[in-house]
Amino acid sequence: MATAPLIPGQKPRSNLEELLEGVWKQNPVFVMVLGMCPTLAVSVSAMNAMSMGLATAFVLVGSSLLVSLMRNLVPKEVRIATYILIIATFVTVVDYAIQAISLALYDALGAFIQLIVVNCIILGRAEAHASKNRPVKAVLNAIGMGAGFTIGLFALGAVREILGAGKLFGVSLFGPDFQPWVVMVLPPGGFFVLGAWLLLFNWLDSRKAAPAKPTESHAHV
Amino acid sequence: MTPRIELRPSPHVVKGASVEHIMFHVVLALLPIATFSVWQYGLSALALIVVVTLACIASERLFNRLSGKPSTLSDWSATITGLLLALTLPPSFPLWMGAVASFTAIALGKALFGGIGCNVLNPALVGRAFVQAAFPVAITTWVPAFAPRRFSEFVPTTFTAPLMTPPDIAAWALQAKSVLDGFTGATPLARWKFENVLATPADLLSGAVTASAGETSALLILLCGAYLAARKFMDWRIPVADLGSAALTALVFQMIDPARYPDPLFVLLSGGLMLGAVFMATDMATSPVTPKGVWLYGALIGVVTVMIRYFGGLSEGVMYAILIGNALSPLIDQVTQPKVFGAVKGKKA
Numbered sequence: 259m260a261t262a263p264l265i266p267g268q269k270p271r272s273n274l275e276e277l278l279e280g281v282w283k284q285n286p287v288f289v290m291v292l293g294m295c296p297t298l299a300v301s302v303s304a305m306n307a308m309s310m311g312l313a314t315a316f317v318l319v320g321s322s323l324l325v326s327l328m329r330n331l332v333p334k335e336v337r338i339a340t341y342i343l344i345i346a347t348f349v350t351v352v353d354y355a356i357q358a359i360s361l362a363l364y365d366a367l368g369a370f371i372q373l374i375v376v377n378c379i380i381l382g383r384a385e386a387h388a389s390k391n392r393p394v395k396a397v398l399n400a401i402g403m404g405a406g407f408t409i410g411l412f413a414l415g416a417v418r419e420i421l422g423a424g425k426l427f428g429v430s431l432f433g434p435d436f437q438p439w440v441v442m443v444l445p446p447g448g449f450f451v452l453g454a455w456l457l458l459f460n461w462l463d464s465r466k467a468a469p470a471k472p473t474e475s476h477a478h479v
Numbered sequence: 480m481t482p483r484i485e486l487r488p489s490p491h492v493v494k495g496a497s498v499e500h501i502m503f504h505v506v507l508a509l510l511p512i513a514t515f516s517v518w519q520y521g522l523s524a525l526a527l528i529v530v531v532t533l534a535c536i537a538s539e540r541l542f543n544r545l546s547g548k549p550s551t552l553s554d555w556s557a558t559i560t561g562l563l564l565a566l567t568l569p570p571s572f573p574l575w576m577g578a579v580a581s582f583t584a585i586a587l588g589k590a591l592f593g594g595i596g597c598n599v600l601n602p603a604l605v606g607r608a609f610v611q612a613a614f615p616v617a618i619t620t621w622v623p624a625f626a627p628r629r630f631s632e633f634v635p636t637t638f639t640a641p642l643m644t645p646p647d648i649a650a651w652a653l654q655a656k657s658v659l660d661g662f663t664g665a666t667p668l669a670r671w672k673f674e675n676v677l678a679t680p681a682d683l684l685s686g687a688v689t690a691s692a693g694e695t696s697a698l699l700i701l702l703c704g705a706y707l708a709a710r711k712f713m714d715w716r717i718p719v720a721d722l723g724s725a726a727l728t729a730l731v732f733q734m735i736d737p738a739r740y741p742d743p744l745f746v747l748l749s750g751g752l753m754l755g756a757v758f759m760a761t762d763m764a765t766s767p768v769t770p771k772g773v774w775l776y777g778a779l780i781g782v783v784t785v786m787i788r789y790f791g792g793l794s795e796g797v798m799y800a801i802l803i804g805n806a807l808s809p810l811i812d813q814v815t816q817p818k819v820f821g822a823v824k825g826k827k828a
Binding site: 424432435436437439440441442444446457 | 576591609612613614615617639640642643644645
């Protein structure tokens with residue numbers, strides 16, 4: 259297996275770049291728009307979103323490390339099966355850990371903990387990055403991606419919890435008279451908020467790309 | 480001075496109705512309905528109409544500025560969206576929720592698609608659909624029409640502080656209307672659906688029912704619509720197809736089971752069918768343009784409206800019916816393309 263950079267002529271990235279890639283430039287939620295299933299489903303509250311993000315990040319870091327260590331041992335033909343096995347092992351660890359820490363949280367996240375196995379961010383990282391890089395870089399990149407995913411989920415969960423329940427992390431923000439926006443805790447609310455964040459990110463991006471010219475995009479809804 | 484001579488092929492008469500011109504006349508046609516609504520529901524309806532319209536105009540200006548485009552306020556389209564949106568809301572709707580609806584209408588319904596003429600769905604209905612999903616209780620809280628003190632006091636919910644729950648107004652509504660009148664707090668449609676009580680056509684025509692701000696004056700809406708149709712600012716086929724198919728569907732159901740389904744007249748006069756058929760389904764940007772497609776589109780909205788009313792969970796279905804019609808418009812246009820003159824069937828030109 260080659261350890262050289264993917265594209266010939268591309269200069270190897272520094273460790274800091276590896277770490278920051280997932281947080282902003284290639285943010286899994288806002289830029290790559292990967293892993294939408296848990297993003298939309300469990301971002302009803304900030305707490306759920308953060309837990310889901312951290313659980314995914316743990317699996318991501320663990321599996322990236324292992325895949326990277328084994329990258330020269332695994333035959334190409336069975337690599338996907340190997341990745342899945344490695345990821346499933348870490349998911350099982352997370353599954354039992356959350357069950358032991360908080361049963362309420364476990365119930366709230368439901369099947370989405372087990373579904374981390376098929377999260378495309380993790381499999382994508384294993385295939386596109388960890389299997390082609392040394393362990394240090396793979397882990398740094400995984401940490402960045404995990405952080406980016408957690409930030410993305412938190413951004414969704416916070417807005418949905420603030421508007422949908424008037425709370426943040428269960429703490430009431432507006433007093434008992436708050437009028438909940440029912441739609442925000444329903445599935446359509448997830449789409450509305452995700453769309454608004456994507457809009458904001460793309461708007462900021464397009465402004466950065468052409469600072470002098472007025473842009474065609476619109477602000478966040 | 481020699482007159483300038485212009486040589487060019489027909490058409491030679493170029494003065495036509497501009498967007499501003501048409502939109503301005505739609506605003507004119509909406510004003511009597513808004514006035515009737517204020518006369519019916521008093522100060523709260525007035526405040527709601529003013530605030531929602533201003534919020535729509537402000538949102539439009541904001542998005543104009545953000546997108547770096549010239550102001551489109553002078554084409555009156557934001558004003559129409561605001562007026563229509565206000566007329567579809569209950570008169571007791573808290574003003575801050577009205578502002579949320581306005582912002583959503585302009586932002587999600589219009590600005591994101593690229594402004595006037597580019598929107599897929601009717602902006603006013605997008606705004607209403609959003610608040611219907613976000614605040615299901617407030618949007619189904621009704622107040623009695625012709626309350627004696629409607630011009631001296633606001634409904635308590637009108638000035639609810641932003642983000643806060645509006646107070647319960649059942650007691651206020653009962654006291655506002657004399658008890659003998661039997662205020663039920665439900666629209667005629669909801670009463671029919673959930674209590675099996677049918678309102679009389681006389682009540683429906685005079686507007687002495689609980690309803691959204693602008694949907695009770697069926698005759699007035701038809702009159703204003705007739706004005707627009709006569710000036711050719713509106714395609715009369717859409718409301719005719721919409722109301723006709725709704726009445727026909729209702730007639731069929733009544734023939735199947737007269738005890739269970741109301742008569743077509745009730746279906747036509749109750750709820751937002753008239754307002755929707757005349758002012759919302761006819762939105763030029765969101766309805767088909769082909770001659771056949773227009774009939775199909777109107778008929779579809781009428782049937783879906785009655786289906787939602789009869790078999791859906793909600794008592795009113797005009798909003799969703801029109802939104803479905805809007806969404807299908809491009810498809811309807813595509814399948815109803817008129818035959819090219821001289822073309823032979825089955826042969827590609």
